[in-house]
Amino acid sequence: MRSILAVINVLGALLALFSAFFVLPVATALIYGETAELWNYLQCAGLSLTVGLALLLLTRRYRAELKPRDGYLLVSLSWLAVTLVAALPMMLGAPHLSFTDAYYESMSGLSTTGATVISGLDSLPHTVNLWRHALHWLGGMGIIVLAVAILPLLGVGGMQMYRAEAPGPVKDAKLTPRITETAKALWLVYAGITVACMIALMLAGMGPFDAVCHAFSAMALGGFSNHDSSVAFYNSAAIESVLMIFMVIAAINFSTHFVAIRRGDPSAYRRDPEARWVVIWLAVSILLLTVVVYQSGMHENLGATLRQVAFMTISMATTTGFVTADYSTWPVFAAMWMLFLTCVIPSTGSTGGGIKLFRALILIKQFAREMFLLVHPQAVAPLRIGGQVVANRVAFSVLAFIFVYFISIVVLTFGLLLTGMDFVSAFTAAVSSMNNAGPGLGLVGPATNYGVLSDTQTWICTLAMFLGRIELFTFLVLFSPTFWRK
Amino acid sequence: MKVLILGAGQVGRTAAWHLAREPDNEVTVIDTDEEILRDLQGRIDVRTVAGNASYPAVLEAAGIADTDILVALTSSDEVNMVACEIASALYRTPTKIARIRAPEYTSQDRLFAAGALAVDVWISPEQLVTEYIERLIQHPGALQIVDFADGRVRLVGMLARKGGLLVGQQLRTLRDHMPNADARIAAIYRKGRFVPPEGETAIEEGDEIFFVAARDNIARMMGEITRTEERVRKVLIAGGGNIGFRLARALEKQYQVKLIERDAQRARRIAERLEATIVLHGDAQDEELLIEENIDSTDVFAAVTNSEEANVLSAMLAKRLGARKVMALINRPTYGELMENRSIDVTISPQTVFIGTLLEHVRKGDVVRVHSLRSGSAEALETVVHGTQDRSRVIGRRIEELALPAGAAIVAIVRVEQVIIAHHDTRIEPEDHVIMFLADRRQVDAVQRLFHSE
Numbered sequence A: 001m002r003s004i005l006a007v008i009n010v011l012g013a014l015l016a017l018f019s020a021f022f023v024l025p026v027a028t029a030l031i032y033g034e035t036a037e038l039w040n041y042l043q044c045a046g047l048s049l050t051v052g053l054a055l056l057l058l059t060r061r062y063r064a065e066l067k068p069r070d071g072y073l074l075v076s077l078s079w080l081a082v083t084l085v086a087a088l089p090m091m092l093g094a095p096h097l098s099f100t101d102a103y104y105e106s107m108s109g110l111s112t113t114g115a116t117v118i119s120g121l122d123s124l125p126h127t128v129n130l131w132r133h134a135l136h137w138l139g140g141m142g143i144i145v146l147a148v149a150i151l152p153l154l155g156v157g158g159m160q161m162y163r164a165e166a167p168g169p170v171k172d173a174k175l176t177p178r179i180t181e182t183a184k185a186l187w188l189v190y191a192g193i194t195v196a197c198m199i200a201l202m203l204a205g206m207g208p209f210d211a212v213c214h215a216f217s218a219m220a221l222g223g224f225s226n227h228d229s230s231v232a233f234y235n236s237a238a239i240e241s242v243l244m245i246f247m248v249i250a251a252i253n254f255s256t257h258f259v260a261i262r263r264g265d266p267s268a269y270r271r272d273p274e275a276r277w278v279v280i281w282l283a284v285s286i287l288l289l290t291v292v293v294y295q296s297g298m299h300e301n302l303g304a305t306l307r308q309v310a311f312m313t314i315s316m317a318t319t320t321g322f323v324t325a326d327y328s329t330w331p332v333f334a335a336m337w338m339l340f341l342t343c344v345i346p347s348t349g350s351t352g353g354g355i356k357l358f359r360a361l362i363l364i365k366q367f368a369r370e371m372f373l374l375v376h377p378q379a380v381a382p383l384r385i386g387g388q389v390v391a392n393r394v395a396f397s398v399l400a401f402i403f404v405y406f407i408s409i410v411v412l413t414f415g416l417l418l419t420g421m422d423f424v425s426a427f428t429a430a431v432s433s434m435n436n437a438g439p440g441l442g443l444v445g446p447a448t449n450y451g452v453l454s455d456t457q458t459w460i461c462t463l464a465m466f467l468g469r470i471e472l473f474t475f476l477v478l479f480s481p482t483f484w485r486k
Numbered sequence B: 001m002k003v004l005i006l007g008a009g010q011v012g013r014t015a016a017w018h019l020a021r022e023p024d025n026e027v028t029v030i031d032t033d034e035e036i037l038r039d040l041q042g043r044i045d046v047r048t049v050a051g052n053a054s055y056p057a058v059l060e061a062a063g064i065a066d067t068d069i070l071v072a073l074t075s076s077d078e079v080n081m082v083a084c085e086i087a088s089a090l091y092r093t094p095t096k097i098a099r100i101r102a103p104e105y106t107s108q109d110r111l112f113a114a115g116a117l118a119v120d121v122w123i124s125p126e127q128l129v130t131e132y133i134e135r136l137i138q139h140p141g142a143l144q145i146v147d148f149a150d151g152r153v154r155l156v157g158m159l160a161r162k163g164g165l166l167v168g169q170q171l172r173t174l175r176d177h178m179p180n181a182d183a184r185i186a187a188i189y190r191k192g193r194f195v196p197p198e199g200e201t202a203i204e205e206g207d208e209i210f211f212v213a214a215r216d217n218i219a220r221m222m223g224e225i226t227r228t229e230e231r232v233r234k235v236l237i238a239g240g241g242n243i244g245f246r247l248a249r250a251l252e253k254q255y256q257v258k259l260i261e262r263d264a265q266r267a268r269r270i271a272e273r274l275e276a277t278i279v280l281h282g283d284a285q286d287e288e289l290l291i292e293e294n295i296d297s298t299d300v301f302a303a304v305t306n307s308e309e310a311n312v313l314s315a316m317l318a319k320r321l322g323a324r325k326v327m328a329l330i331n332r333p334t335y336g337e338l339m340e341n342r343s344i345d346v347t348i349s350p351q352t353v354f355i356g357t358l359l360e361h362v363r364k365g366d367v368v369r370v371h372s373l374r375s376g377s378a379e380a381l382e383t384v385v386h387g388t389q390d391r392s393r394v395i396g397r398r399i400e401e402l403a404l405p406a407g408a409a410i411v412a413i414v415r416v417e418q419v420i421i422a423h424h425d426t427r428i429e430p431e432d433h434v435i436m437f438l439a440d441r442r443q444v445d446a447v448q449r450l451f452h453s454e
Helices: A002-032 A035-058 A068-092 A099-110 A126-141 A143-150 A152-165 A179-203 A208-219 A237-250 A254-263 A267-271 A273-295 A302-317 A332-344 A357-375 A392-418 A423-434 A455-469 A473-479 B010-020 B034-043 B056-061 B077-091 B125-138 B171-177 B215-225 B242-251 B264-273 B287-292 B308-320 B333-341 B350-362 B441-451
Strands: A383-385 A388-390 B002-006 B026-031 B047-050 B069-072 B095-099 B121-123 B142-148 B153-159 B183-190 B193-195 B208-214 B234-238 B256-261 B278-281 B300-303 B325-329 B346-348 B367-373 B378-384 B408-415 B418-421 B433-438
Touching: A002 A035, A002 A068, A002 A126, A002 A143, A035 A068, A035 A126, A068 A099, A068 A126, A068 A143, A068 A455, A068 A473, A099 A126, A099 A455, A126 A143, A126 A179, A126 A208, A143 A179, A179 A208, A179 A237, A179 A254, A208 A237, A237 A273, A237 A302, A254 A267, A267 A273, A273 A302, A273 A332, A273 A357, A302 A332, A332 A357, A332 A423, A357 A383, A357 A392, A392 A423, A392 A455, A392 A473, A423 A455, A455 A473, B002 B010, B002 B077, B010 B026, B010 B034, B010 B350, B026 B034, B034 B047, B056 B077, B069 B077, B069 B350, B077 B095, B095 B350, B121 B350, B125 B142, B125 B242, B125 B300, B125 B325, B125 B346, B125 B350, B142 B367, B142 B378, B153 B215, B153 B367, B153 B408, B153 B433, B171 B183, B183 B215, B183 B408, B208 B215, B208 B418, B208 B433, B234 B242, B234 B308, B242 B256, B242 B264, B256 B264, B264 B278, B287 B308, B300 B308, B308 B325, B350 B367, B378 B441, B408 B441, B433 B441
Parallel strands: B002 B026, B002 B069, B026 B047, B069 B095, B095 B121, B234 B256, B234 B300, B256 B278, B300 B325, B325 B346
Antiparallel strands: A383 A388, B142 B153, B153 B208, B183 B193, B183 B208, B367 B378, B378 B433, B408 B418, B408 B433
């Protein structure tokens, strides 16, 4: 009990801190003179601050250094709580969503999924659109990572929180001796590249507001847009190129960016096996799918096919979910291949979802190792990725993760089937939500949105997004009896 | 010359033995193990001091104050380096030689530059042995390859086999076969006996031949003595110690390398650090394992574990199971002699390899290289000729005029950068590097006296 109160104490601090994030929508409301929204967001900020401070004060006597296991509870609770607070303004103000839909939209934002239940995005107040994209941006690098960076109270125990939230199997790699500095460094790199993306988008012809929104969305590998027709709205090769470049950048480990920028040495990318494979797999997939789509006679022009396939492949594979073409009309192979890529393309420590490329590489290497050991039973074959040896323990936990990951997709698919959904929609919705990608096929295809789902279906997808973002174990461990045993 | 040796391990003892053999040297050995020292003193004429080799008091007791050369050969790189530093700082010892094994140190050139560490010369026996084995694998027909004059001249020992152009021919026909490439047969051993290599001597199948040639002519000359061997592709190394690991790393880019290591943890460690080598955990004397790993299609099997008995046995086993060529690392010379019936193709003695390099630095004056051949019964050495024509018994004379003892032959001369294969009328000039083959090691003294200038 004591440790739960200690966790709630930190949670209070987090909520109080989160209220500061409302600066963005409030500023937007002031700029565009949206008074109704201004009051709405100010109220919600006040509520967040009050609840946070209340929790902080009520439990201040129980304040203590968090133990590693508390990290899991804190991360799960804070994601659920922050999502709730972030959902409030969308219920209370425009677009007046139901609780279910608002929570879904908020989770989709924070988990960087980018699936929406809202139609008529173009006519929403600027404040609301900015809020949705700001949630993407915050969720991309992680709420806790940000908190570790600026909250001294997490201080020493911060590494546990960081580990529970940061995506990927190898989380001990600190960039700097102090965890606070590491978190700060990651956020600085993240913010810096985001600004670069905004400027590039404006140079490519986007208006300033759209540029801010799409930069947030692209860097978080989210997929929200402030237009119903997504990126197709602009029909601009320049904008698409800029977005493609920044989506690939965001799909690479931010630690690698940090090292490359700090040392001014691009060879850091060559040494990062994930970065190399992201580029290789994307290039091969784009070529393959261009041929497949062109063969089907969908487009008569090879150049146009390449442009659409390249954008959609990168957008889907990096788990962003921007749309320029309705891929559900493409051969099923192309659509399923892109969905498959959402599982494996994003790197460890990037803002994408899925099982992460590093885990996929470990799986492949482990397979190769088993084959090798059949031929040389007495060989000692360490699992090596990019010259670095991967400990057996990590390899096993990766295998367990991938197993649980696919089991989760199966269970979620069954859950959706139970609600009466058709198989293709259920399966693709489960995969797409787990991978924080966004669009699927069928009911949830790129031409429609998740607004068509029933409440139960919406909640199942919400759960899938949440599980996918915090990488299963952080949440599932809360249901194991050993976690609660003293 | 006063020599102080730190460490009486295998290398230290061998060094002491070689240095004490020369009458001008006064050798002192320091080690922590009194038992070993007592034993050593009983065998060879050295002084011993027990204690920690890097403590100034111990060094002083061993007479460091007037020592000319400090040779630090303890098993610890760090002790060796510190001892050199102390000798330099407190006693101004002129020459300091240290054994340094860790490549982490030796790869840092600046560490051993003037003004940095007080180590004048570092020697890594493991590295020397690795390079030696590497050379043998590059020339699969050779039993022994040793360098002179920084590798410009090589002496190669090998067996004459059917298919060699020179086999069954008299030596003087060599010139017809290889009109341009200069090489010279230095010695022939027939059934273990030395046969003087004259122009009329014919080479027979099974003869053990030593020849000298400039480095670039080695491969052609080998083709004269045996049919050209197929290139080595598959190498199996037994033992993942320092030598085995280095060897695997040096070879894994060019050859298919497998390495057998008995210790599970060590096997893991080296597997993590090697890239293309297949590391196997097991015993190199395990017949099943060798068969499983296709020993019969292995070109070279190199047994380099710490245990020479294991090396001998596994190499013999590998040979019987069909390995094309087997090598074994053997410290004791007598073991090497047991192997003469060719159940092991090549025996490698780390000490012999190491001593050659050590002597190069220890013998100030004349002899710069010594290589022990045929398990120590014969020697090849490189001597620098000093002095002037009227004070030397060799300068300005033709080789045929020199009073060389029987069985000793001058085989090559390196003059500045030029390699001259010796002929009866070649004249010796000051500062020549003369390379000699001595069929009997005991002639060393006579030869040294001859070359000594008054």
